[in-house]
Every structure is written in C-alpha cells, then in structure tokens.
Amino acid sequence: MECRSIRINAPGEVEIIRTEIPAPGKDEALLKVLYGGICGSDLGSYRGTFAYFDYPRIPGHEFSAEIVEIDEENTYGLKKGMIVTCNPYYNCGKCYSCQRGLVNCCEHNETLGCQRDGAFSDYVVMPLERIYDGKGLPARTLALIEPFCISYHGVKRADLKAGDKVLVIGAGTIGILAAMAAKEQGGEVTICDVAQGKLDLARGFGLDRFILNHGDGTFADQVREATGANGFDVVIEAVGLPSTFENCIEAAAFGGKIVLIGVGKENLDFNFTMIQKKELNIFGSRNARKEDFEQLIELVRGGGVDLEKVVTDEYPFEEAERAFREFSENAGKMLKVVIRFAG
Template sequence: MKTIMIPEPGKVMMTETEMPEVKQGEALLKILYGGICGSDLGTYRGTFAYAGYPRIPGHEFSAQIVKIGENDRGLKEGMIVTCNPYFNCQKCYSCERGLVNCCESNETLGAQRDGAFSEYITMPVERIYDGKGLSPKSLALIEPFCISYHGVSRADIQKGDKVLVIGAGTIGVLAAVAAKAKGGEVYIADIAEEKLQYAYHTFGLAGMIKNDSEENFANRVREITGDHHGFDVCIEAVGLPSTFQNCIDAAAFGGRVVLIGVGKKNLDFNFTMIQKKELDILGSRNALKADFTELIDLVKGGAIDLEKIVMNPGSEDPTKKSEYELDEAEAAFEEFSQYGGSKLKVLIHFADPE
C-alpha cells in the first residue's frame, strides 16, 4: 500500500509499506481524507518539539471500516468514522486520574509514533468514533476542532467575556469558533492578513488585530478593551515565545491565559507579571473522548459548518491550493510550508468510500 513518509526534515516521499495486520480488539480502516496538522508541518520543517525520524505523519483523518469484529459500540464494516489518535500508557499518575490526554508517556499518531497517512491502518476499536453521517471531509476536521475545543473549555469562558485568540491557523480559528459558541466576544490576531480576514469574515468574529508590531498590538488591545484594560481570556495557538508574551501582556488583571501552541524555543520574561495580574495560566494538551463525541454531535446538528475551515477548496493555484490527491503529497507539504500565509487547513484525499 502507499504510505507518506518524512524520512528527515525538509523531505517527503511516497513509499510502499505492507498492509497492517489486524490484531485482537482492532479494526482495519481505509483512510479517506487526512489533514496536514501544524505539527505535521513542523515535523517536515524540523521545528516540532515531539518529532522523530523517519516518521509517517498524520493524525487528523476520516476512514471507512473495512474489517471489524463484534463490539459493544455499534461499529460495523462500511461505516465512515474518525478516531482518537492519542495513545496513553494507562499506568502513569495522569492516566490513573483519568487525565489520559496528558499521559506522561503519550504517543500521538504522526508524532511520537507513526501516523495515519497510509492507504490502510489499524486502530483499537475503543478509539473509533461513529461519524453519524458526517461527510468524510468534515470528519477529517473533527480532531483539530477537538484540540481547540479542549483548550477553550479549559478557559471557562463566560457569556460576554472578551476573548483574544492569537493565531489564525487552523487551531486558532477553530478556537475562536469554539469560544464564540460558548458566548465569548472573540477577537483574533495574526500576521497573515489573508487568513486573518478570512477568519474574521467567515466566522463572524467581533474583530481582528494585525500583529505586525508590538506597538500596533498594544494599541489595538487598548482600543478594543477600553476600561477593561485587557482581555478576560487570551488563547495562544501559535507556539512562539513572542505570542505567549502577547497573551501575558494582553490579559486583564484576573484574566485567564490558555496555551495550546507547541514550540521548541524558550521565553525570558518578567514572570512577576503573573503574580501582579493574578493570572490563571492553563496548558492544554490533546483532547478527550468527550470532546470528539460532543463535537461530532455539534457539527451534525448544523451549528457549525466545519468545512469552511478549508480555504479555496477548488483552487489549483499552488499558493492557495488546499486539497490534494494522495500522489500529490510531496507538493502538499512543500506548498503548505512555502505558502502557509494563504492556506488554513490543507487536506489530502486518499480514497472515496465504497
């Protein structure tokens, strides 16, 4: 079968691998769509903190069940599904307390272990979720939405809270969507003008900040928050020292800061500002089964058109193209890396359901 491989930073190749062997308690899945996550792009660029090489990328996907045994989850051959890609050890202190998303020995598909970007994969039955009739494309977008939704849930957003999301990539935009759904007055900041405008207009956000200088950022925060003197909630969805600092600076006294972004660089900052403002600093890692099932129902109910996260789906312009065929995988990574400022979610089409 065909498999996408990143043998080393800066290189993507298509290779042939053996069909996986289905073990007890597993199902054989045919991959339909796969989304290139920021972490996959970071693995390609050599900037992702958890990357190892060689690596098969991919943890955002939809699939069709090809083979499955008797189970108590109502899963049957032919069903279109998505999966939880975070493998926990079930033994550490976090797992013992049910915090399986932040397992001390977590292995996420495409990061600490080989991922889903092959024509066929196997998955434990308990990690497979019924797509409930959602399209394969929408189901491939559920996992990144879960990442954002989990972080936003950590922020405990109340109706009317002023919320700033820093980062207009997929995770940032979906965090803005989730924060708005929870009643927040949501603003989004980024340096990429096209993605910023798209997020603002497409998802009906309260406003945006072009984060092209410290001065402009500070001025816009003051303009927006006025007497509030900062945002109630700041969500970091980039993974850079500068954008985490932006969150500390933009948060109101008594505010909450949630870190979703993943980076490899250190930040030297005046940590006493956390004490001075009495900030709640919250990390957010991965997601839980409840996030997947809740969001499948939410999207199924029509509250959110998740496929709008894919900009320019029909474009063949390499600077804007957002959907690729499996044989175009190398171009998908190269062009996403080069033209990321005008692309939000990039999908690879593996196959159609039978």
C-alpha cells in the same frame, strides 16, 4: 497486497513508500483512510521545527476512514462500512495522569504521526476504543473533527462565561477553530495574527474583531482599544512562540485567564512577576478526550459549526509532496490543507 504510505524522511523530504497492509489484532479494526488533514505539527515536522517528532516517520493524526475489517460482535457498536474518525492520542494507562483519568496529558503520551507512525496510509489499524462513528457526517468533514477537538478542549479549559472578551492569538486552523469554539460558547471574540492574509481568511467566520500585530509596538494600543483599556478576560495562544506568549501576558486583564494550545521549541526569558501582579490563571491544554470528539460530532451534525469553511486546499494522495511543500511556502495564505486518500 501493498499499502501506500506518506513518509517524512528528513526536514523538507517527503516520499510515498509501499508496505504490506497491516493486520488487525484482537479488539482492533482495519480502516481504509479517506481523508487526512495536514496540521501545524505535521507542517512543523516537515520544516524540522516540531518538538515531538523523530525521523523518518509517517505523519498524520487528523483523518477519516471506512471500517473494512472488524469483529462485528464488538461492544462498541462499530460495523464494517461505517465512516469514522479516531482518537490518535495513545496513553499508557499506568502513570499518575492516567490513574486520575487525565488520559489526554499522559506522561508517556504517543500521538499518531508524532511519537509513533501516523495515519497517512491507504490502510491503518486502530484499537476499537479509539474509533468513533461519524454519525453520517461527510468523510472530509470527519477529518476535521480532531483539530476542532484540540481547539475546543483548550477553550473548555477557560470555563468561558457568556459575554467574556476573548482574544485568540494565531489565525491558523487551530486558532480559527478556537475562535469558533469560543464564539459558540458565548464569547465576544477577537483574533490576532502577524499575517494580513490569515486575518482576511478569518473574516469569513463571524468573529467580532481583528488585530494585525505589526510588531511595531502598537499591539498594546489595539488591545486597549478593543477592551476599553481593561484587557481580555480570556487569551488563547495558538502559535507556540515566546513572543506570542508574551503577547498573552500583555493582553490579559487583571485576574484574566490564558490558555496555551500552541507547541514550540524555544525558551522564553520574561518578567514573570506580571503573572503575580495580574493574578493570572494560566492553563496548558494538550490533546483532547473522548467526550470532546463525541460532543463535536454532535455539534457539527446539528449545524452548530460549519467545519468545511476552514478547508482552503485539497490534494490527491499522489501529490503529497507538493501538498507539504506548497503549504510550507504559502502558510500565510492557507488554512486547512487536506489530502484525499480515497472516496
């Protein structure tokens, strides 16, 4: 029996290919994919700008699925018919990071859809330890848990205190989800973008302030106005450009914290002494951990966050090429784009 997969052959070139349905091995399950989200890295892969991608490759690491084949004597409590989501970050288990339990930043990390073929197929095989029960959440909502984990993990790195003034730079999906996570943790949240359309979408998420960065030198003035000239306690970078990192340095308060979630390919030449002068605390944030998935499934189940609000567009599997093309052409007007595989 054949299995359809979406493959990016080269920048701007997407096709649907046909392969055999994979067979699960020991401690693995066969999953029928229900929904998949196109994330910023997938879009970067389509455009040829993402740092961790080789062609040709099946993309996709944000997804929900139904378990269709599994050894039900497993120790994870997983059963056939469960609607699940998965941790797509494969760690080696041997490097220094893994030895210390920092599996999300494994030195040899391979993420589905980036360093190895991803989940944009009718069927995929996953290790049981990476499959998480969706606890009754709708399949489309479950496909949004992974990007929320990326944002949530980054926000946790900052160890927010209630009342902290937080700036999120980048009003794409990851930025808005980071803003939602910071708000849920008690922050007073401002979000910034260069696209008015993105900020217009962000206004529906209960945030406190909005900054349109015109690139005309008024960014610093808007930061001073928003913070009483103090700067932000926490700045979260969710774009991945040299200019947005410089914005972080500029916007952070003396003694402030900066979290870098965005991924880019460009170098930056800047006055690094500002890090010393402001005594800034700068944190990288990569991937997420099992506890992030589990905590967010419970948070969303409890009504703490309405993830569905980030979905602006949905396409059927057969229109995958159009989904990528239109997302690339209209990124300033779209947030989360999902592909409906089945269900």
